[in-house]
Amino acid sequence: MNLLALVDCDNFYASCERLFRPDLRKKPIVVLSNNDGCVIARSKEAKAMGIKMGVPWFQIKKAYLANGGQVFSSNFALYGDLSNRVMHVLEGMVNNIEVYSIDEAFLDLHHIQNSNHAYEFGIHCRNIVDQWVGIPVRIGIGPTKTLAKIASHVAKKKIGGTGVFCLHESLQIEHVLKHLPINEIWGIGRNLSRRLNDLSIYSSYDLMKMDTRLIRSKFSVVLERTVRELRGEQCLAVQNDREPKKQIIVSRSFRERTGDFNQLKPLISNFAVRAGEKLRHEGQKCSQVSVLIATSPFSKQAQYRGFHSIQFSNPVNDTRSILAGANQALQDCFRQGYAYAKAGVLLSQFSHSSVMQRSLFDDLHKSFDQKQNEDLMRCIDSMNAEGLQVYYASQCPGQALPMNKKMMSPKYTTSWLELPTAK
DNA sequence: TCTGGGGTCCTAGGACCC
């Protein structure tokens, strides 16, 4: 039997915050989104207090703090670094690993045939990560990714369990699936759940028993794969090599809404600059830049969502071209008279940066400029990476709307100035 | 007063071709 494991960090962001604050062990912890908008992570204790995922902070703040809850603004420098450490440890334990998200990875266990050995391996993995990094993980093992996900779900629910669960015998799988509502299956969200419920499919077992042809014709090949995976048929492989990105988005909600074009413009410029950095870091060029602006969907005022794309005649990765495109796109989608709450820049239609498709009408002397431009971008990127901030004029440094992050913990592991010190 | 950000995949439908 070909087994694979899903390693999932327990309440990851909350665990990261707790790692450097052992005094917070057993205390409720929540982590907030940008601008301290809503709750994006909760410790076990916070969940027990009834704090729901995604709930706006201002709604629960008073009662939560009054009950001794701890709160943090999101500290992605810290989470990203600890995630790398966890993944690095896991990489040392198997040949084939797919880092699926900041707090999850799939491990290929094909070298382990016996399910008891797989379970023991899971326990070993869990102990090593705990000892070397200090982040608690949960491990689900099964014959497919979908079943491994479900197994990790079981591991979480099991009170007083070992944090590792292996799901491989067909009777055991049936038993688990009969008690698992479909909306808890990986890949089945709110909409699909509703549509499946309309067909009297409620438990994962009901879904597993469905005719795959019917599922494919009524839904999609994606759901068909899920059904097959529930039956133990591997449709999704553990993919070691990361596919190059297909789009890059930089977007933010604002602390204060604005209807002023002149206030949006430097914001969009900032996003465009950041997007350009990411693009070059990926070693890619883009042929399209898009701008999106939107009012708050929670607002009672008039709603508007603007989106406009600009096409480049040649793929670019030069920030100045991206800035020019983004500014044009903003002008095209901006409408007077709305209170904008969110904006962003999206880069797409990528090609590798070493490929250069010339336009028929290009100036032949341009290749020299091209080289100069690349050198300039590289120079600016490295200066910014060193902390010597270089700005483009349209960014209007200092004018950008600041973000609320009042409760952020130190960058314990990524900044010399914020290293934890012995008290 | 205050409600995140960044991705992927699939499908339908339009444009275009012969």
Added chain:
DNA sequence: TCTGGGGTCCTAGGACCC
């Protein structure tokens, strides 16, 4: 009044994920 069949490529939008 009546107007083919088969294919590709691209994009927008909808679904999902963490």
